[in-house]
Amino acid sequence: MRILFAGTPRVAVPSLNELRHAGHEVVAVLTRADAHVGRKKVLMPSPVAQAATDAGLEIIKANRIDQSVVARLAELHLDAAAIVAYGGLVPPAALQLPRFGWINLHFSLLPAWRGAAPVQHALINGDDISGASTFLLEEGLDTGPVFGTVTEPVRQEDTSGTLLERLSESGAVLLSQTLAAIEQGRAVPVPQRGEVSLAPKLSSADGRVRWADPALAIKRRISGVTPEPGAWTLLAGQRVKLGAVLLRPDVEEILSGVVRERDGAVLVGTGSHAVQLTQVQPSGRTMLPAAEWFRGSRREDLIFE
Template sequence: MRVVFAGTPEVALPALDAIAGSEHELVGVVTRPDAPSGRGRRLTESPVAARAAELGVPVLKPGHPREPDFQSALRDLAPDCCPVVAYGALIPQSALEIPVHGWVNLHFSLLPAWRGAAPVQHAIWAGDEITGATTFRIVQELDAGPTYGVMTEAVRPTDTAGDLLERLAEGGAGLLVATLDGIAAGSLEARDQPAEGVSLAPKITVDDARVQWGETAVATDRRIRACTPGPGAWTTFEDERVKLGPVTPIGNGPDLAPGVLSVGRSEVLVGTATVPVRLGEVKAFGKKQMPAADWARGARLADGAKFS
């Protein structure tokens, strides 16, 4: 088939590479416009745009896919199908109708669970033991289109959202190519999603990422891992924001009130509503990220200090 790939961030690259190396003809790539990045706020192309340039594939960067010029250019490319991974914009019906086989999205959950922008983060936060990826045909309703195929992936006890997403992106790339193969061969038919089991996964905000020390140690651990690497879990100490890496619940630690620190030579513990957690990496305002014990020594912390 002639395909036009749509995607933007780095997580889309495994799928783009897999399609480029498949039997399908990659005739174009759609991605988000260049955006300011870094301290100098220079306009920078997306990871997908950069990879497409390396592959020598034409790139379309519409401000929004509703734009007539974009839709005209897409028609000129005459795609049979448009595979999608993390493109980042809603596709209007007029654009959905251009390819013969529609737009096929790789979504990082077992639909209908976790429809929305942050399925991996929400799966970790909810304590799911199994998640996966699903290919489906895009319709106007959010992540509700009929599905083609799935893959499953175990959620490991120490997985961050970044860890899990990396594995799903690699495994999902093969699923997406297999889906395109089946569509091209006429051997794969999309099936409606079940009405039961729908859950939503809205974007995780910076406010969501603030650690609530009054939660249990298990809930604290899940929140922090779900928010790593982005938007980044944080708390405050002496009215300044402190970013936190993943923590470890301690089953037989000291009895600490929520947010209260116990400072040792090689570790820093923090109280929760249940057992304490051991801090991992810490990044104080204006400082480099470092092990919690090094941060505590530099800040001259003692037992009884408290996160707010």
């Protein structure tokens, strides 16, 4: 089959590589335009664009699938389009171009967590099992019939970054197998069944830790927003970024938001028991081990807001 691959971030690269290694004919890659990255705002191609360049594939860079992009896709005479975190809507005019449609790899067990941030919301809400689904793209938000799924247990130490990395690998195999089944006439998409939940894109505000919440809810939120959009709190009016935390049910007497050091561990009180900080990044500085940050603060009245 003649396949278009559409994707942008690093988690989409394993799928592009897997399709090529499995022998699928990827005739072009659609990805978002180069973007300014880092503090120095260096203009960089997307990870998928870089992978496509390395593979010698045609690249179509567009943040929006407009008429000119649709016209180019029509010229490719596509059998199917595989899409993984492209980052833009596929209009009806483009949806109808491939003979077998657009096959989307989504990092949840649909219909759970439809939307832009499924893994983040799964962790924030304390799901024990996550996964990925391949489905036929429709105009609705992740509503199309499902071809297949793969499951992945959520580990105690997982962040959205680590979980998404594993799902990007297992999901890549699922996507390749789905396209092979479609080519062989064996794929039967099944309408989604079950309770629908939504996973809208997270903003920086979603990363703020509220210390009056129970410790488990705080741990889940920090895990879910790590690495993006990032967990943070305020200290004397200044934003402080936080790494993962550990639950400390043995320490219950510290008031919420109050920071204390005990036996080399930096603890913060919550609405239930304490949590232990692992890394802290003060404003304008690099991320530090929590104990080093605490020693450098030279204060005994540290209270997170």
